[in-house]
Amino acid sequence: xxxxxxxxxxxxxxxxxxxxxxxxxxxxxxxxxxxxxxxxxxxxxxxxxxxxxxxxxxxxxxxxxxxxxxxxxxxxxxxxxxxxxxxxxxxxxxxxxxxxxxxxxxxxxxxxxxxxxxxxxxxxxxxxxxxxxxxxxxxxxxxxxxxxxxxxxxxxxxxxxxxxxxxxxxxxxxxxxxxxxxxxxxxxxxxxxxxxxxxxxxxxxxxxxxxxxxxxxxxxxxxxxxxxxxxxxxxxxxxxxxxxxxxxxxxxxxxxxxxxxxxxxxxxxxxxxxxx
Ligand SMILES: C[S@@+](CC[C@H](N)C(=O)[O-])C[C@H]1O[C@@H](n2cnc3c(N)ncnc32)[C@H](O)[C@@H]1O
Numbered sequence: 001x002x003x004x005x006x007x008x009x010x011x012x013x014x015x016x017x018x019x020x021x022x023x024x025x026x027x028x029x030x031x032x033x034x035x036x037x038x039x040x041x042x043x044x045x046x047x048x049x050x051x052x053x054x055x056x057x058x059x060x061x062x063x064x065x066x067x068x069x070x071x072x073x074x075x076x077x078x079x080x081x082x083x084x085x086x087x088x089x090x091x092x093x094x095x096x097x098x099x100x101x102x103x104x105x106x107x108x109x110x111x112x113x114x115x116x117x118x119x120x121x122x123x124x125x126x127x128x129x130x131x132x133x134x135x136x137x138x139x140x141x142x143x144x145x146x147x148x149x150x151x152x153x154x155x156x157x158x159x160x161x162x163x164x165x166x167x168x169x170x171x172x173x174x175x176x177x178x179x180x181x182x183x184x185x186x187x188x189x190x191x192x193x194x195x196x197x198x199x200x201x202x203x204x205x206x207x208x209x210x211x212x213x214x215x216x217x218x219x220x221x222x223x224x225x226x227x228x229x230x231x232x233x234x235x236x237x238x239x240x241x242x243x244x245x246x247x248x249x250x251x252x253x254x255x256x257x258x259x260x261x262x263x264x265x266x267x268x269x270x271x272x273x274x275x276x
Contacts, residue, residue, distance in 0.1 A: 043077025072141025
């Protein structure tokens with residue numbers, strides 16, 4: 001099996017769209033009335049969800065841009081949010097066919113098809129022309145991609161000079177044996193974490209200038225603490241949540257990830273880069 005297939009197989013649910021649609025009545029919604037906010041707990045697959053997306057967006061100057069790129073877009077939750085917020089077109093690309101098919105249907109439910117287009121493909125060979133985008137971002141994707149030098153060279157190729165690019169990935173902080181499974185990998189074979197220093201080097205090689213690096217360790221631990229309190233007080237997770245994507249292994253994957261963060265082996269980190 002190819003490496004890419006192993007990665008996308010890890011994320012495949014099998015019946016994802018139906019699983020999301022099936023819980024809409026529990027939040028009092030239908031496919032006609034569901035909103036971007038309603039879907040955020042299930043379609044923003046990164047630590048901190050919408051809160052974390054806002055943190056990154058606040059450091060990017062997307063309000064002035066017109067054509068944006070979401071690398072490893074997943075279900076496209078962030079792409080729809082960005083498109084609706086700035087009234088710009090967002091193209092998303094992701095390896096997992098089921099995420100792209102489901103994500104495009106969710107965009108259709110929200111009448112955002114004209115603003116958001118999600119394509120299946122690899123971030124390492126994107127089906128876009130050189131200098132196509134005015135800016136972009138990547139949320140929790142690099143953990144599956146070993147060759148960061150090629151990744152950022154490819155991203156640089158499709159961005160116009162002057163573009164800002166925001167990264168929010170889980171990165172290696174120090175050596176140590178990680179506990180698996182985690183949300184992005186069942187074992188070490190598809191877990192390709194790199195240090196912030198390695199990201200910076202790869203970005204600089206690709207022609208980016210770094211303006212910000214923020215370790216989001218405390219934010220992430222606080223987020224999970226609050227989530228645990230909320231889940232316990234409600235007697236379980238809300239109808240729409242990341243447990244739908246991760247199914248039966250959700251608690252183990254998230255618990256192991258938090259343990260790895262607490263051990264200081266890994267941490268979510270934001271990097272803001274400018275293509276010069
Ligand atoms: C943890 S999910 C994050 C999804 C989305 N960015 C979000 O925050 O909701 C990681 C995503 O990266 C995608 N991915 C991993 N390797 C990729 C690659 N080489 N090219 C494109 N997408 C990739 C996976 O298919 C998966 O959807």
